[in-house]
Amino acid sequence: MLKKMINSAQIDFDIIPIDPLLIKSGQATVGGVDMSFVRTYRFGEKEEPFIPGSSLKGMIRSYSEKICRSLRDNPVPVCLPYVEPGKEQQGERGQASCGLSFEKYKKGHEVKTIASPKIYSLSCPACRLFGSHGFIGRFSTSDAYLTEDFKKTGSPLLEIRDGVAIDRLTGGAAGGAKYDLEVLTRGEFGTTLDIRNFERWQLGLVGLVLRDMEQGLVRLGFGKSRGLGKFRAKISRFQLTYYNRKVSHLSGLSELCSKEENKAYGFFAETGDKSPMPEPECNGLRYEYDLADTWKKVLEPVVRNLENDMKNAAWPKCLEDFLKGGK
Numbered sequence: 001m002l003k004k005m006i007n008s009a010q011i012d013f014d015i016i017p018i019d020p021l022l023i024k025s026g027q028a029t030v031g032g033v034d035m036s037f038v039r040t041y042r043f044g045e046k047e048e049p050f051i052p053g054s055s056l057k058g059m060i061r062s063y064s065e066k067i068c069r070s071l072r073d074n075p076v077p078v079c080l081p082y083v084e085p086g087k088e089q090q091g092e093r094g095q096a097s098c099g100l101s102f103e104k105y106k107k108g109h110e111v112k113t114i115a116s117p118k119i120y121s122l123s124c125p126a127c128r129l130f131g132s133h134g135f136i137g138r139f140s141t142s143d144a145y146l147t148e149d150f151k152k153t154g155s156p157l158l159e160i161r162d163g164v165a166i167d168r169l170t171g172g173a174a175g176g177a178k179y180d181l182e183v184l185t186r187g188e189f190g191t192t193l194d195i196r197n198f199e200r201w202q203l204g205l206v207g208l209v210l211r212d213m214e215q216g217l218v219r220l221g222f223g224k225s226r227g228l229g230k231f232r233a234k235i236s237r238f239q240l241t242y243y244n245r246k247v248s249h250l251s252g253l254s255e256l257c258s259k260e261e262n263k264a265y266g267f268f269a270e271t272g273d274k275s276p277m278p279e280p281e282c283n284g285l286r287y288e289y290d291l292a293d294t295w296k297k298v299l300e301p302v303v304r305n306l307e308n309d310m311k312n313a314a315w316p317k318c319l320e321d322f323l324k325g326g327k
Protein backbone atom coordinates (compact mmCIF):
# COMPACT_ATOMS: atom_id res chain seq x y z
CA MET A 1 0.00 0.00 0.00
CA LEU A 2 1.05 3.62 -0.44
CA LYS A 3 4.43 4.18 1.12
CA LYS A 4 3.65 7.69 2.28
CA MET A 5 1.46 8.96 5.09
CA ILE A 6 -1.60 10.86 3.95
CA ASN A 7 -4.29 10.64 6.59
CA SER A 8 -5.24 8.60 9.63
CA ALA A 9 -7.95 8.21 12.23
CA GLN A 10 -7.53 7.43 15.92
CA ILE A 11 -10.59 6.48 17.92
CA ASP A 12 -10.53 5.68 21.65
CA PHE A 13 -13.44 3.94 23.28
CA ASP A 14 -14.39 1.96 26.37
CA ILE A 15 -16.24 -1.35 26.28
CA ILE A 16 -18.87 -1.64 28.98
CA PRO A 17 -20.51 -5.10 29.15
CA ILE A 18 -24.31 -5.28 29.35
CA ASP A 19 -24.59 -9.09 29.17
CA PRO A 20 -21.98 -11.51 30.53
CA LEU A 21 -18.98 -11.59 28.21
CA LEU A 22 -16.76 -14.51 27.22
CA ILE A 23 -13.60 -14.00 25.19
CA LYS A 24 -12.24 -17.53 25.05
CA SER A 25 -8.71 -18.24 26.07
CA GLY A 26 -6.73 -20.58 23.84
CA GLN A 27 -4.75 -21.66 26.91
CA ALA A 28 -5.34 -24.73 29.03
CA THR A 29 -8.27 -24.11 31.33
CA VAL A 30 -8.06 -22.63 34.77
CA GLY A 31 -9.47 -24.74 37.61
CA GLY A 32 -11.19 -27.26 35.33
CA VAL A 33 -13.42 -24.76 33.50
CA ASP A 34 -14.10 -25.88 29.92
CA MET A 35 -14.01 -22.39 28.47
CA SER A 36 -12.19 -19.72 30.40
CA PHE A 37 -11.85 -15.99 29.86
CA VAL A 38 -8.57 -14.80 28.35
CA ARG A 39 -6.12 -13.18 30.79
CA THR A 40 -2.80 -11.42 30.70
CA TYR A 41 -0.03 -10.35 33.05
CA ARG A 42 0.27 -6.69 32.36
CA PHE A 43 3.46 -4.89 33.40
CA GLY A 44 4.25 -7.94 35.54
CA GLU A 45 1.33 -7.12 37.79
CA LYS A 46 -1.26 -9.66 38.80
CA GLU A 47 -3.22 -11.53 36.18
CA GLU A 48 -6.26 -9.73 34.78
CA PRO A 49 -8.87 -10.30 32.06
CA PHE A 50 -8.41 -8.40 28.80
CA ILE A 51 -9.82 -8.39 25.26
CA PRO A 52 -7.26 -9.10 22.50
CA GLY A 53 -7.16 -6.60 19.63
CA SER A 54 -7.70 -9.48 17.19
CA SER A 55 -11.10 -10.25 18.79
CA LEU A 56 -12.14 -6.62 18.46
CA LYS A 57 -10.96 -6.43 14.86
CA GLY A 58 -12.84 -9.65 14.05
CA MET A 59 -16.02 -8.26 15.60
CA ILE A 60 -15.78 -4.95 13.72
CA ARG A 61 -14.94 -6.71 10.46
CA SER A 62 -17.86 -9.11 10.61
CA TYR A 63 -20.29 -6.34 11.56
CA SER A 64 -18.94 -4.19 8.69
CA GLU A 65 -19.47 -7.10 6.30
CA LYS A 66 -23.08 -7.35 7.46
CA ILE A 67 -23.59 -3.66 6.76
CA CYS A 68 -22.09 -4.02 3.26
CA ARG A 69 -24.27 -7.06 2.58
CA SER A 70 -27.35 -5.15 3.62
CA LEU A 71 -26.50 -2.42 1.08
CA ARG A 72 -26.41 -4.80 -1.92
CA ASP A 73 -27.97 -8.24 -2.33
CA ASN A 74 -26.95 -9.56 -5.70
CA PRO A 75 -24.07 -9.90 -6.04
CA VAL A 76 -23.10 -9.15 -2.44
CA PRO A 77 -20.17 -6.68 -2.36
CA VAL A 78 -17.90 -8.55 0.12
CA CYS A 79 -16.17 -11.94 0.21
CA LEU A 80 -16.40 -14.82 2.67
CA PRO A 81 -12.79 -14.89 3.93
CA TYR A 82 -12.78 -18.67 4.59
CA VAL A 83 -14.30 -19.83 1.27
CA GLU A 84 -11.81 -21.18 -1.30
CA PRO A 85 -12.47 -20.29 -4.96
CA GLY A 86 -13.96 -23.29 -6.75
CA LYS A 87 -15.26 -24.73 -3.47
CA GLU A 88 -18.24 -22.44 -2.97
CA GLN A 89 -21.26 -24.11 -1.44
CA GLN A 90 -24.80 -23.27 -2.39
CA GLY A 91 -25.49 -19.63 -1.65
CA GLU A 92 -21.80 -18.70 -1.65
CA ARG A 93 -21.40 -18.11 -5.39
CA GLY A 94 -19.44 -14.98 -6.26
CA GLN A 95 -18.23 -14.68 -2.66
CA ALA A 96 -14.98 -16.67 -2.64
CA SER A 97 -12.23 -15.15 -0.51
CA CYS A 98 -10.16 -12.42 -2.18
CA GLY A 99 -6.98 -13.57 -0.44
CA LEU A 100 -7.45 -17.24 -1.35
CA SER A 101 -8.28 -16.24 -4.95
CA PHE A 102 -4.95 -14.40 -5.24
CA GLU A 103 -3.14 -17.43 -3.80
CA LYS A 104 -4.79 -19.69 -6.35
CA TYR A 105 -3.89 -17.29 -9.17
CA LYS A 106 -0.25 -17.16 -8.10
CA LYS A 107 -0.01 -20.96 -8.03
CA GLY A 108 -1.79 -21.37 -11.36
CA HIS A 109 0.33 -18.74 -13.13
CA GLU A 110 3.56 -19.51 -11.32
CA VAL A 111 4.08 -15.95 -10.17
CA LYS A 112 5.49 -15.10 -6.76
CA THR A 113 3.73 -11.80 -6.14
CA ILE A 114 0.96 -9.61 -7.40
CA ALA A 115 1.66 -5.88 -7.11
CA SER A 116 -0.04 -4.40 -4.07
CA PRO A 117 -2.00 -1.71 -5.99
CA LYS A 118 -3.43 -4.53 -8.12
CA ILE A 119 -4.38 -6.56 -5.05
CA TYR A 120 -6.00 -3.52 -3.49
CA SER A 121 -7.98 -2.57 -6.59
CA LEU A 122 -9.30 -6.13 -7.05
CA SER A 123 -10.17 -6.75 -3.39
CA CYS A 124 -13.66 -6.49 -1.94
CA PRO A 125 -14.42 -3.47 0.29
CA ALA A 126 -13.95 -5.50 3.50
CA CYS A 127 -10.51 -6.80 2.46
CA ARG A 128 -9.49 -3.29 1.33
CA LEU A 129 -10.06 -2.06 4.85
CA PHE A 130 -9.28 -5.08 7.04
CA GLY A 131 -6.78 -6.95 4.86
CA SER A 132 -6.57 -10.53 3.65
CA HIS A 133 -3.88 -13.19 3.07
CA GLY A 134 -0.68 -11.38 2.24
CA PHE A 135 -2.16 -7.90 2.54
CA ILE A 136 -2.21 -6.17 5.91
CA GLY A 137 -5.09 -3.72 5.51
CA ARG A 138 -5.43 -0.27 7.05
CA PHE A 139 -7.26 -1.02 10.21
CA SER A 140 -5.77 -2.04 13.52
CA THR A 141 -7.10 -2.38 17.05
CA SER A 142 -5.00 -2.48 20.18
CA ASP A 143 -5.67 -4.92 23.02
CA ALA A 144 -8.34 -3.62 25.41
CA TYR A 145 -7.29 -3.47 29.08
CA LEU A 146 -9.23 -2.61 32.22
CA THR A 147 -9.50 1.17 32.40
CA GLU A 148 -7.82 3.08 35.20
CA ASP A 149 -11.17 4.69 36.09
CA PHE A 150 -12.75 1.28 36.53
CA LYS A 151 -9.85 -0.03 38.60
CA LYS A 152 -10.19 2.92 40.97
CA THR A 153 -13.79 2.02 41.80
CA GLY A 154 -13.92 -1.74 41.53
CA SER A 155 -12.43 -4.99 40.39
CA PRO A 156 -13.49 -7.29 37.55
CA LEU A 157 -15.88 -10.10 38.33
CA LEU A 158 -15.64 -13.50 36.62
CA GLU A 159 -18.30 -16.16 37.25
CA ILE A 160 -18.70 -19.78 36.26
CA ARG A 161 -21.90 -20.54 34.36
CA ASP A 162 -23.36 -23.85 33.29
CA GLY A 163 -23.18 -23.80 29.47
CA VAL A 164 -26.01 -26.29 29.06
CA ALA A 165 -28.25 -24.25 31.33
CA ILE A 166 -27.53 -21.18 29.19
CA ASP A 167 -28.47 -23.18 26.09
CA ARG A 168 -31.77 -24.30 27.64
CA LEU A 169 -32.59 -20.78 28.71
CA THR A 170 -32.16 -19.41 25.21
CA GLY A 171 -33.56 -22.41 23.36
CA GLY A 172 -30.20 -23.50 21.98
CA ALA A 173 -28.86 -27.05 21.68
CA ALA A 174 -30.66 -29.13 24.28
CA GLY A 175 -29.39 -32.27 25.93
CA GLY A 176 -25.71 -31.61 25.27
CA ALA A 177 -22.94 -32.78 27.57
CA LYS A 178 -22.47 -30.60 30.62
CA TYR A 179 -19.79 -27.93 30.30
CA ASP A 180 -18.83 -24.79 32.17
CA LEU A 181 -18.16 -21.29 30.92
CA GLU A 182 -16.25 -18.57 32.70
CA VAL A 183 -17.94 -15.26 31.94
CA LEU A 184 -17.11 -11.70 32.88
CA THR A 185 -19.98 -9.85 34.51
CA ARG A 186 -18.15 -6.73 35.65
CA GLY A 187 -15.26 -4.81 34.10
CA GLU A 188 -14.64 -1.95 31.69
CA PHE A 189 -11.98 -2.05 28.99
CA GLY A 190 -10.36 0.73 26.98
CA THR A 191 -8.91 0.44 23.47
CA THR A 192 -7.83 2.44 20.40
CA LEU A 193 -8.74 1.93 16.74
CA ASP A 194 -6.31 3.15 14.17
CA ILE A 195 -7.00 3.52 10.45
CA ARG A 196 -4.13 4.60 8.22
CA ASN A 197 -4.50 6.06 4.74
CA PHE A 198 -8.25 5.73 4.60
CA GLU A 199 -10.69 6.18 1.77
CA ARG A 200 -13.62 8.38 2.73
CA TRP A 201 -16.19 5.55 2.56
CA GLN A 202 -14.07 3.42 4.90
CA LEU A 203 -14.40 5.99 7.63
CA GLY A 204 -18.15 6.06 6.98
CA LEU A 205 -18.34 2.30 7.38
CA VAL A 206 -16.40 2.29 10.66
CA GLY A 207 -18.60 5.18 11.83
CA LEU A 208 -21.73 3.07 11.27
CA VAL A 209 -20.26 0.23 13.34
CA LEU A 210 -19.30 2.64 16.14
CA ARG A 211 -22.82 4.10 16.19
CA ASP A 212 -24.31 0.64 16.67
CA MET A 213 -21.67 -0.22 19.27
CA GLU A 214 -22.62 2.90 21.20
CA GLN A 215 -26.23 1.76 21.21
CA GLY A 216 -25.45 -1.77 22.39
CA LEU A 217 -26.42 -3.45 19.10
CA VAL A 218 -23.14 -5.29 18.43
CA ARG A 219 -22.12 -8.45 20.27
CA LEU A 220 -18.62 -9.54 21.14
CA GLY A 221 -16.96 -12.89 21.85
CA PHE A 222 -18.43 -16.33 22.42
CA GLY A 223 -22.11 -17.27 22.71
CA LYS A 224 -23.69 -14.39 20.82
CA SER A 225 -26.78 -16.46 20.13
CA ARG A 226 -26.97 -17.57 23.78
CA GLY A 227 -27.44 -14.17 25.31
CA LEU A 228 -23.74 -13.43 25.85
CA GLY A 229 -21.58 -10.61 24.53
CA LYS A 230 -23.80 -7.54 24.51
CA PHE A 231 -21.91 -4.36 25.41
CA ARG A 232 -22.02 -0.61 25.06
CA ALA A 233 -19.14 1.45 23.66
CA LYS A 234 -18.29 4.86 25.07
CA ILE A 235 -16.30 6.87 22.54
CA SER A 236 -13.97 9.40 24.12
CA ARG A 237 -11.71 10.44 21.24
CA PHE A 238 -12.32 10.70 17.49
CA GLN A 239 -9.35 12.32 15.86
CA LEU A 240 -8.44 12.64 12.19
CA THR A 241 -4.89 13.48 11.19
CA TYR A 242 -3.68 14.78 7.82
CA TYR A 243 0.05 14.79 7.11
CA ASN A 244 1.59 17.96 5.81
CA ARG A 245 -1.70 19.34 4.56
CA LYS A 246 -4.63 21.21 5.93
CA VAL A 247 -8.09 20.25 4.71
CA SER A 248 -11.33 22.22 4.82
CA HIS A 249 -13.55 19.16 4.47
CA LEU A 250 -13.23 15.46 5.21
CA SER A 251 -11.12 13.99 2.41
CA GLY A 252 -10.00 10.47 1.68
CA LEU A 253 -7.39 8.97 -0.59
CA SER A 254 -9.36 9.50 -3.79
CA GLU A 255 -9.26 13.25 -3.33
CA LEU A 256 -5.76 13.44 -1.85
CA CYS A 257 -3.93 11.18 -4.33
CA SER A 258 -2.87 11.74 -7.92
CA LYS A 259 -4.78 10.57 -10.97
CA GLU A 260 -2.20 7.82 -11.53
CA GLU A 261 -2.54 6.56 -7.94
CA ASN A 262 -6.33 6.64 -8.24
CA LYS A 263 -6.14 4.56 -11.38
CA ALA A 264 -3.66 2.06 -9.93
CA TYR A 265 -5.52 1.49 -6.65
CA GLY A 266 -9.07 2.01 -7.90
CA PHE A 267 -10.08 4.29 -5.01
CA PHE A 268 -13.83 4.90 -4.83
CA ALA A 269 -14.86 8.39 -5.93
CA GLU A 270 -15.84 10.89 -3.24
CA THR A 271 -19.26 12.09 -4.33
CA GLY A 272 -22.17 13.91 -2.73
CA ASP A 273 -22.06 16.64 -0.09
CA LYS A 274 -18.79 17.65 1.51
CA SER A 275 -18.28 17.38 5.27
CA PRO A 276 -16.83 20.61 6.68
CA MET A 277 -14.01 20.12 9.18
CA PRO A 278 -13.20 22.23 12.26
CA GLU A 279 -9.93 24.15 12.64
CA PRO A 280 -7.08 21.72 13.22
CA GLU A 281 -4.33 21.79 15.76
CA CYS A 282 -0.96 21.84 14.06
CA ASN A 283 1.59 19.44 15.49
CA GLY A 284 4.81 19.47 13.45
CA LEU A 285 3.76 18.10 10.07
CA ARG A 286 0.47 16.80 11.38
CA TYR A 287 -2.83 18.63 11.24
CA GLU A 288 -5.07 17.09 13.90
CA TYR A 289 -8.85 17.45 13.85
CA ASP A 290 -10.84 16.78 17.00
CA LEU A 291 -14.24 15.30 16.11
CA ALA A 292 -15.07 13.81 19.53
CA ASP A 293 -18.38 15.68 19.73
CA THR A 294 -19.18 16.01 16.04
CA TRP A 295 -18.15 12.77 14.30
CA LYS A 296 -21.69 11.55 13.66
CA LYS A 297 -22.68 14.79 11.98
CA VAL A 298 -19.43 15.02 10.00
CA LEU A 299 -19.85 11.44 8.78
CA GLU A 300 -23.47 11.84 7.62
CA PRO A 301 -22.68 12.73 3.98
CA VAL A 302 -20.00 10.02 4.00
CA VAL A 303 -22.60 7.38 4.85
CA ARG A 304 -24.62 8.34 1.78
CA ASN A 305 -21.41 8.12 -0.25
CA LEU A 306 -20.88 4.65 1.18
CA GLU A 307 -24.34 3.47 0.10
CA ASN A 308 -23.56 4.53 -3.47
CA ASP A 309 -20.09 3.01 -3.44
CA MET A 310 -21.42 -0.36 -2.30
CA LYS A 311 -24.12 -0.35 -4.99
CA ASN A 312 -21.53 0.46 -7.67
CA ALA A 313 -18.61 -1.62 -6.39
CA ALA A 314 -17.05 -3.54 -9.28
CA TRP A 315 -16.36 -6.50 -7.00
CA PRO A 316 -16.71 -9.48 -7.54
CA LYS A 317 -16.72 -9.03 -11.34
CA CYS A 318 -13.35 -7.25 -11.41
CA LEU A 319 -11.71 -10.13 -9.51
CA GLU A 320 -13.44 -12.80 -11.60
CA ASP A 321 -12.30 -11.10 -14.83
CA PHE A 322 -8.73 -10.90 -13.53
CA LEU A 323 -8.72 -14.59 -12.60
CA LYS A 324 -10.12 -15.57 -16.00
CA GLY A 325 -8.06 -13.18 -18.10
CA GLY A 326 -4.75 -13.79 -16.40
CA LYS A 327 -3.67 -10.19 -16.62
Ligand SMILES: [Zn+2]
Binds near residue numbers: 080125
Ligand atom coordinates in the same frame (compact mmCIF):
# COMPACT_ATOMS: atom_id res chain seq x y z
ZN1 LIG B 1 -12.50 -9.84 0.27
